[in-house]
Amino acid sequence: MMDKTDHINQDSKAPIPDFQVRDLDGSSRARSGVFRTARGWIDFPFFMPVGTNATVKTLSVEDLSDLDAQIILSNAYHLFMRPGPAVIKAGGGLHKFMGWDKPILTDSGGYQVFSLSKLRKVTDEGAEFQSHVDGTTHFFTPEDIIVFQGVLGSDIMMLLDECAPYPCDHAHAQRAQKRTTLWARRSKEFHVKNSPGSKQLLFGIIQGATFKDLRKQSAEDIIGIGFDGYAVGGLSVDEPPEVMFEILEHVEQFLPKDKPRYLMGVGMPDQIVKAVSLGIDMFDTSIPTRYGRNGSAFTSRGRITVRNAQYTLDQKPLDERCDCFACNRYTRSYIRHLVNTKEILGLRLLSYHNVHFYLRLMREIRFAIQERRFSQFQKEFLSLYNSPEQA
């Protein structure tokens, strides 16, 4: 059993640290606390709704405020392509451009360069690729991405990394891991030199695919350079979930306890709960909005596909345990009708509800950790989540 005070910042003479672990679950590695960014404190563990194109799909910033989102995520690659730096700059930075004044984390777009665009050439200097939007050729260096995130003014910047696919061989994974380290060092040096005293935090990303030796090496290298937080990248890229969690558990042991830990692009609600139990603080995924636009709702009893015929006359809300505005006023029958007639309100209600589900889950996780009952919460959550309603 772990020492319950093991991770807690206790030195009362020290200045208030920007990252404070305040509670440890004890029976798992789950931890909660507060994390300071330029635009305010965030309670962790937290979930970041994904706003790829400077909007969380179907939702307004008023919706996000109502939902009590603490922070959202956007994407440098996408914003570089559209609307481009000139438009963001004219708009006064990303926050002002989109009307959101709380924290924003921007992903570098490393993942998008390697997955979405047509990759032309990757060298240690940078990556040449064709835009997925209009086919134009671009060349990104790690420094370019820092400069652009400076234009965006995001509160947390991610560095440019090379994300290996799954499956890939050891040699490929090692090349990507080494290059990620090289780019990480250049990113850090560039940021420190060009923006001394910047309040924009910079996170490192640990790569190494599914190879434990490479993950260890990457963790040591990236942590050695020193960042404001550490992300585990290159997971949830088609590998089986058990492999993902094995690698995550392996990486976690190398992560410093006094910095935020971010599992990128994960995942389903049960995966988030599990990753919290392994000591992860930060999450993002487009799942709630993407599934919402496909007619699915996350509920306390699992996911339902509300466009299915069985909900035609169903007068219940999407989730009887939910108090969001979609559940307060609208029935499954009505939302099913909206989805089937391709009405935008249906996509919005489902997206809103699903983001609410994720954000409420994180609140419940935090309360459970604070009350030292996270393992019990995890058990109860999964038990209900895996018990579909009787038809």
Next chain:
Amino acid sequence: MMDKTDHINQDSKAPIPDFQVRDLDGSSRARSGVFRTARGWIDFPFFMPVGTNATVKTLSVEDLSDLDAQIILSNAYHLFMRPGPAVIKAGGGLHKFMGWDKPILTDSGGYQVFSLSKLRKVTDEGAEFQSHVDGTTHFFTPEDIIVFQGVLGSDIMMLLDECAPYPCDHAHAQRAQKRTTLWARRSKEFHVKNSPGSKQLLFGIIQGATFKDLRKQSAEDIIGIGFDGYAVGGLSVDEPPEVMFEILEHVEQFLPKDKPRYLMGVGMPDQIVKAVSLGIDMFDTSIPTRYGRNGSAFTSRGRITVRNAQYTLDQKPLDERCDCFACNRYTRSYIRHLVNTKEILGLRLLSYHNVHFYLRLMREIRFAIQERRFSQFQKEFLSLYNSPEQA
């Protein structure tokens, strides 16, 4: 010049009428007042946002409340096709189904049967047609439409009419006009007999295409039967605007002064202002939401196509004279980006703004009439509306 008290209900001993003209402009036929429905009083002249599929496209009922919409319109034909009577009945009627507790007018769908579906056969008995959704064959009698609107529970029902196309010959128009009268009589008789004491109002529709003799005949016939209000149908169906207004002015002289007058499916903001000056009280059109989804915004200086390149860096709101939530927080530059990346929020912001523009216009019209300065308002509105911004 008209007598200013000409149209006002003045007999203090009479019970409060459900339709009260309270103010006359004096220098035009414009009038304002209040009109009672089962779900409350409505100030006229008014505009009904169009919610064809039991949703005003892109907007929630919370949005409509924020927008101060007094009444919305839905469509019996569309709702009969999807979701169908069983779903609406199970949902407790249209208001409960869609979560809207203010008045609803339902169009019969006569226009849709004759324009949208594949018409199979029209007899005096009714119309046989194929659904535009799934090709299934249906037969609607005027009585069926009253029964279905009873299921919907709309506050104002429209009767089934036959809408002639433009252009059409006199014989065709006359057949449609006579059949509309026949159907109107049956609708009224059926409603009175089957729902004595019903609080659902029933409106007659005047047809006759662009032929003045037929319009006069139709007005006399329909008014002779007696309805709770009178609609002018079959206009804005491709005829030139000057023809539309000529016919409207012709029909208006036959309309009783103590009943609401509804110009169906009209129109652009300047057309609404003009129709008010001709004595019309009620309007509906899908223009604000349809143009919004196409990237256009109505502004006090005319319509702008915000997806155009000239707005790329434009930091102004859609309309500098507007105080809606889209204009309070979002710039043209941002909304243009949303539209160009096909983000749903962009369609919603434009739809919201445009509906706000229409509803605000109606408020300004009412104030202007109440203050006996409608003609001045009309002049000033058109002068600004027809002066585009300098690029």
